[in-house]
Amino acid sequence: MGQHTISSSYDSEEACMEALIAMKWRKGFVCPRCGYTQCTRLNSRRIPLFECGSCGHQASPLVDTIFEGTHLPLLKWFHALELFLLPDGISAMRLSQVIQVTYKTAWLMLHKIRHTLGESDALELLSGDVKVNCDRYGGDPLRCNQFPHPNALAVVAGCTITEAGEPEQVKIHLISQKRGDRIVHRHELAKFIHRQVDISTSIILSPPLAFKLYIPLRRVVREAWDSLKSTYVALGPKYLQAYLNEYTGRRQLRRSDAEGTVLQKLLCMCMAIPAISYHKLIARQSKLPLLATA
Numbered sequence: 001m002g003q004h005t006i007s008s009s010y011d012s013e014e015a016c017m018e019a020l021i022a023m024k025w026r027k028g029f030v031c032p033r034c035g036y037t038q039c040t041r042l043n044s045r046r047i048p049l050f051e052c053g054s055c056g057h058q059a060s061p062l063v064d065t066i067f068e069g070t071h072l073p074l075l076k077w078f079h080a081l082e083l084f085l086l087p088d089g090i091s092a093m094r095l096s097q098v099i100q101v102t103y104k105t106a107w108l109m110l111h112k113i114r115h116t117l118g119e120s121d122a123l124e125l126l127s128g129d130v131k132v133n134c135d136r137y138g139g140d141p142l143r144c145n146q147f148p149h150p151n152a153l154a155v156v157a158g159c160t161i162t163e164a165g166e167p168e169q170v171k172i173h174l175i176s177q178k179r180g181d182r183i184v185h186r187h188e189l190a191k192f193i194h195r196q197v198d199i200s201t202s203i204i205l206s207p208p209l210a211f212k213l214y215i216p217l218r219r220v221v222r223e224a225w226d227s228l229k230s231t232y233v234a235l236g237p238k239y240l241q242a243y244l245n246e247y248t249g250r251r252q253l254r255r256s257d258a259e260g261t262v263l264q265k266l267l268c269m270c271m272a273i274p275a276i277s278y279h280k281l282i283a284r285q286s287k288l289p290l291l292a293t294a
């Protein structure tokens with residue numbers, strides 16, 4: 001994986017900005033207002049503007065991206081994205097120390113990246129040969145399901161599989177279930193399949209009995225737990241879905257690094273999906289204190 005070699009090509013604000021501009025308009029400038037393709041580049045500000053030659057609209061390359069409205073140097077963002085791609089990610093506390101920003105800024109950056117991965121994942125339905133498990137996250141999920149850990153949370157996990165039978169694209173979704181309730185309701189399974197699987201092109205195997213799980217997929221759920229608990233001290237259930245999206249998103253990015261680098265793929269997602277605002281993030285994630293998220 002090339003995450004430590006890529007940064008050499010993004011060694012200045014200008015290099016980062018030019019890379020983002022190239023990702024924004026891959027086939028050259030297109031005016032977001034009128035579709036015209038000729039423009040004049042205005043370099044007087046920190047973020048260059050592109051003035052449409054037809055309607056005069058001034059387009060910023062960072063509008064509707066994770067970087068919109070940021071006051072941070074892009075170099076810090078690129079560094080954060082690289083660190084996010086480490087096998088087990090990085091905590092906000094550690095990130096704040098490494099890239100020299102406040103804890104709150106680091107926390108927000110990481111949640112914006114998670115949001116990007118989550119939105120990107122939601123657009124990619126599982127299709128083909130799909131396995132779906134009702135499983136548990138936390139405790140020791142490899143232990144017999146008949147004796148789940150009291151703090152384990154119910155999840156529905158789904159994946160496509162490679163020719164070798166290994167989980168490829170994976171989704172792990174928390175479902176609402178009362179503590180101690182051992183049976184995942186059938187409608188939760190149906191809801192997952194309805195929303196996350198492209199039913200028209202898929203053969204779906206979802207064992208009806210909890211103890212007949214697709215073991216390679218169960219293993220990924222276990223790996224997610226191991227990885228997340230190694231980086232984040234304590235994750236409350238209200239935040240957990242974003243972290244599960246982080247795990248599966250990173251796993252997917254790191255799996256297939258044939259075309260372009262892993263960082264470039266993540267950057268492309270960051271340029272394609274508008275950032276979530278701090279207020280939306282807080283509203284969505286209830287009133288738990290920031291520190292609880294590590």
Ligand SMILES: [Zn+2]
Nearest residue numbers: 031034052055
């Ligand atoms: Zn225009």
